[in-house]
Amino acid sequence: MTISISEKQELPPSKDNEVVLSIEGVSKKFCRSLKHSLFYGIQDITTDLVGLRNNERDLRNQEFWALDNVSFELRRGEALGLVGKNGSGKSTLLRIIAGLIKPDRGQVRVRGTVAPLIALGAGFNPILTGRENIYANMSILGLSKQEIDERFDEVVEFAEIGDAIDAPVQSYSSGMAARLGFASAIHTEPDILLIDEVLAVGDIKFQSKCHRKLSELRQQGTSFILVSHNSQIVLGVCDIAVYLFQGQQLKFGDIYSVISQYERHIFASNYEQTLGVLKRPAKQATESNGLDITSLYFKNSQGQQISSPVSGEPVDLIIGCQVNKKLNNIITRINFYDTKFGTSPIQFLSNYNDKQQLTLTEGQHEIVVRMPYFCFKPGLYDLKIVIRNDALFTLDYVESFRFQVDSNGSMTNCEFYQPRLWQIISY
Numbered sequence: 434m435t436i437s438i439s440e441k442q443e444l445p446p447s448k449d450n451e452v453v454l455s456i457e458g459v460s461k462k463f464c465r466s467l468k469h470s471l472f473y474g475i476q477d478i479t480t481d482l483v484g485l486r487n488n489e490r491d492l493r494n495q496e497f498w499a500l501d502n503v504s505f506e507l508r509r510g511e512a513l514g515l516v517g518k519n520g521s522g523k524s525t526l527l528r529i530i531a532g533l534i535k536p537d538r539g540q541v542r543v544r545g546t547v548a549p550l551i552a553l554g555a556g557f558n559p560i561l562t563g564r565e566n567i568y569a570n571m572s573i574l575g576l577s578k579q580e581i582d583e584r585f586d587e588v589v590e591f592a593e594i595g596d597a598i599d600a601p602v603q604s605y606s607s608g609m610a611a612r613l614g615f616a617s618a619i620h621t622e623p624d625i626l627l628i629d630e631v632l633a634v635g636d637i638k639f640q641s642k643c644h645r646k647l648s649e650l651r652q653q654g655t656s657f658i659l660v661s662h663n664s665q666i667v668l669g670v671c672d673i674a675v676y677l678f679q680g681q682q683l684k685f686g687d688i689y690s691v692i693s694q695y696e697r698h699i700f701a702s703n704y705e706q707t708l709g710v711l712k713r714p715a716k717q718a719t720e721s722n723g724l725d726i727t728s729l730y731f732k733n734s735q736g737q738q739i740s741s742p743v744s745g746e747p748v749d750l751i752i753g754c755q756v757n758k759k760l761n762n763i764i765t766r767i768n769f770y771d772t773k774f775g776t777s778p779i780q781f782l783s784n785y786n787d788k789q790q791l792t793l794t795e796g797q798h799e800i801v802v803r804m805p806y807f808c809f810k811p812g813l814y815d816l817k818i819v820i821r822n823d824a825l826f827t828l829d830y831v832e833s834f835r836f837q838v839d840s841n842g843s844m845t846n847c848e849f850y851q852p853r854l855w856q857i858i859s860y
């Protein structure tokens with residue numbers, strides 16, 4: 434395949450739901466050594482001048498592919514999550530899309546304007562005031578002075594900067610700079626907004642304001658690429674995702690399949706949890722509070738371990754534990770969260786509320802939560818377990834246990850499974 438080095442190219446005029454960004458076989462190499470990099474730079478300029486540059490050739494000493502043959506499309510109003518471990522190439526890809534650096538191979542084609550919000554306080558000059566930076570930033574993103582004048586008050590109000598707008602940006606906290614960067618980028622009303630981790634800064638109130646603004650922009654047709662290490666944020670905002678691993682695109686597709694593959698890899702490499710199964714060693718005697726949760730998983734009605742419960746079918750949640758002394762009346766509290774809807778639990782179970790006493794003797798046990806119908810619709814969920822003794826002292830907990838619920842085809846257009854029986858009574 435012949436792939437040409439390319440500048441960003443404009444796509445033809447858009448219709449709704451059409452592709453606004455097309456990435457085709459994009460690759461970028463970097464050099465680990467500054468000395469080699471300077472030498473290769475001079476070599477490349479010379480070969481460019483005589484028209485002999487060949488980017489298909491093998492990597493030179495100390496070079497590596499920071500991005501290797503990445504391809505995907507983004508449509509109008511779509512939000513794409515870019516996930517991957519540190520150093521997997523996410524920022525490099527955003528910088529290429531923003532036009533800040535050129536790919537060595539492949540094509541980036543954009544329709545409309547791209548607003549990069551790539552670093553905290555993206556592109557701000559620290560010695561200029563907030564006001565001066567807004568004008569500089571928004572004009573780089575294509576707005577005229579008059580357009581900036583019209584939007585200026587809204588930007589300052591959104592950023593909640595107040596009088597500090599006339600102070601140099603270097604006196605801002607990182608949160609203030611991030612808020613101003615976010616506010617000025619979104620008020621340019623770009624066709625594509627590139628957001629790198631910025632949603633994770635600021636207090637909860639500001640974050641939810643950003644999320645509201647993003648959903649407004651999406652309704653107006655802005656597309657996003659969002660980079661975050663936080664799967665919850667990506668799941669809450671995006672429809673599709675790309676998973677990069679060491680510069681290679683391991684997966685592109687719907688958000689759930691990409692995030693679950695990403696998390697499977699992350700958890701597997703931490704030896705802690707693969708999706709739907711958690712195993713961990715009992716603690717040292719000095720660290721244990723008398724009960725250690727050692728495993729967490731599901732079983733189906735045949736008693737077989739399964740990684741994903743199925744909507745509407747019976748399932749047992751098994752909490753394996755090692756108990757070091759007799760414990761009377763323990764209290765087990767389980768909160769379930771829908772990963773798409775953030776931090777409020779959608780289900781809460783507690784043996785205390787159910788008036789079920791649980792007493793454990795010393796040894797290995799399984800606490801079994803038997804659910805005759807698993808009521809959640811297909812999707813990705815999280816649960817948190819806390820086990821306390823009768824004096825409400827925490828014995829052990831699992832902060833986050835991620836699992837997927839599969840479909841048996843009986844749930845469509847509904848939020849919860851309803852056990853039911855259909856009958857005809859004739860008179």
Ligand SMILES: Nc1ncnc2c1ncn2[C@@H]1O[C@H](COP(=O)(O)OP(=O)(O)OP(=O)(O)O)[C@@H](O)[C@H]1O
Binds near residue numbers: 463518521523
């Ligand atoms: N200008 C550069 N010169 C040399 N190597 C670079 C350069 N920029 C990035 N790299 C390297 O390229 C690889 C990809 O970096 P990149 O910043 O794109 O990863 P990332 O996925 O955004 O990481 P993080 O999640 O930590 O921000 C890393 O190994 C990084 O060290």
